[in-house]
Amino acid sequence: MPVAVDYHARFKDQYMPAGKIKISPSTVTVYGELSILNKIDSIRTEPLIFEKLSSSRSGVVDLIPIPGLRYEEKDFYYTLEVVRYVENTLLLPVETLNVPPDKFVRFFPNKIRVVYRVPLRNTHSQENAIFAATIDYNDIASSISNTVEPKVSGLPEDLLSVELDPKFIQCKVIGK
Numbered sequence: 646m647p648v649a650v651d652y653h654a655r656f657k658d659q660y661m662p663a664g665k666i667k668i669s670p671s672t673v674t675v676y677g678e679l680s681i682l683n684k685i686d687s688i689r690t691e692p693l694i695f696e697k698l699s700s701s702r703s704g705v706v707d708l709i710p711i712p713g714l715r716y717e718e719k720d721f722y723y724t725l726e727v728v729r730y731v732e733n734t735l736l737l738p739v740e741t742l743n744v745p746p747d748k749f750v751r752f753f754p755n756k757i758r759v760v761y762r763v764p765l766r767n768t769h770s771q772e773n774a775i776f777a778a779t780i781d782y783n784d785i786a787s788s789i790s791n792t793v794e795p796k797v798s799g800l801p802e803d804l805l806s807v808e809l810d811p812k813f814i815q816c817k818v819i820g821k
Contacts, residue, residue, distance in 0.1 A: 646672060646673055646674075646675050646685070646686075646687060646688055647671065647672055647686075647687045647688070648668050648670070648671055648672060648673055648687065648688055648689075648690065648708070648721060649687040649688065649689045649690070650666050650668050650689075650690050650693065650706070650723060651689050651690050651691070651692045651693065651709075652666055652690075652692065652693035652694070652695070652723075652725070653692070653693075653694050653695070654666075654694075654695040654698055654725065655695065655696050655697060655698065656697070656698045656699070656727065657697050657698065657699040659729050659730060659765075660698060660699050660727055660728065660729055660730070661727070661728065661730055661762065661805055661806070662725060662726065662727060662728075663726040663727065663728045663764065663805060664726060666693075666723055666724070666725045667723065667724045667725075668690070668706075668721055668722070668723050669721070669722045669723075669724075670718055670721065673688050673708065673716050673717065673718050673721075674716070674717035674718065675688065675714055675715070675716055675717075676714065676715045676716075676717070677711075677713050677714035677715060678713050678714075681711065681713045681714055682714070685711070688708050688709070688711070688716065689708070689709050690706045690707065690708055690709065690721065690723075691706055691707045691708070691709055693706060693723065695725065698725075698727050699727065699729070700727055701724065701725060701726045701727045702723075702724070702725045702727070703722065703723060703724040703725070704722070704723060705720055705721065705722055705723075706721050706722075706723050707721070708721065728764040728765070728766070728805070729764070729765040729766075730762040730763060730764055730765060730805055731762065731763055731764075731765050732760060732761070732762050733760070733761055733762075733763070734758060734759070734760050735758070735759040735761075735776055736756055736757075736758055736759075737756060737757055737759060737776055737777065737778040737797070738755060738756050738778065739752045739754075739755055739756065739757060739778045739779070739780060739795055739814055740777060740778065740779050740780075741779070741780055741781075741782055742779050742780070742781045742782065743781055743782045743783055744782045745782065747820060748782070748818055748819070748820060749818075749819045749820075750780075750782065750785065750816055750817070750818055750819070751816070751817045751819065752780070752814050752815070752816055752817075753814065753815040753816075753817070754811065754814070756778075757778050757795055757797075757809050757810065757811065757814070758809070758810040759776070759778070759797055759800075759807065759808070759809055760807070760808045760810070761800055761801075761804055761805075761806065761807040761808075762804070762805040762806045762807075763801050763803055763804060763805060764803055764805065775799050776797065776798070776799035776800070777797070777798050777799055778795045778796070778797050779795060779796055779797075779798065780793050780795050780796070780814060780816065781796075782818075785816045785818060786818075788816070791815060791816045791817065791818070792813045792814070792815055792816070793813065793814055793816055794809075794812060794813050794814075795809065795814055797809065
């Protein structure tokens with residue numbers, strides 16, 4: 646049965662998790678009455694609370710006992726990787742892909758603001774990157790409201806988070 650990590654973390658300014666908390670083993674063999682087993686879909690850990698994190702954390706956590714059940718594995722190790730990040734902002738024009746030759750597309754707005762975070766140690770990874778915000782004509786054609794989410798390419802592989810503003814663009818298709 647899967648192990649669900651119950652945790653809450655707050656971070657110092659300029660720090661954030663580099664992915665999800667990891668637990669090992671990620672599953673547990675559970676013995677007990679079938680009537681109890683049928684009512685659960687995971688086994689939770691004791692709560693882990695982290696405040697003002699600026700470095701990674703790891704340790705051992707116990708499972709919450711459930712009356713009538715027994716767990717085969719006893720030791721569960723968690724790891725929460727924490728990194729210092731750099732936040733960058735771009736203003737990108739929205740471009741179209743796969744537009745038929747007899748069509749023209751206008752966007753409202755025609756630019757998006759992209760805010761992304763990367764680990765401080767890897768700030769060189771985006772120095773020569775070419776960023777683009779695109780909308781595929783096929784996405785516009787299949788949209789009921791002509792409102793489409795743009796896709797951003799060229800973002801660093803070690804991306805921690807990305808936010809688009811606006812998240813959706815209004816598109817108007819015009820015949821030539």
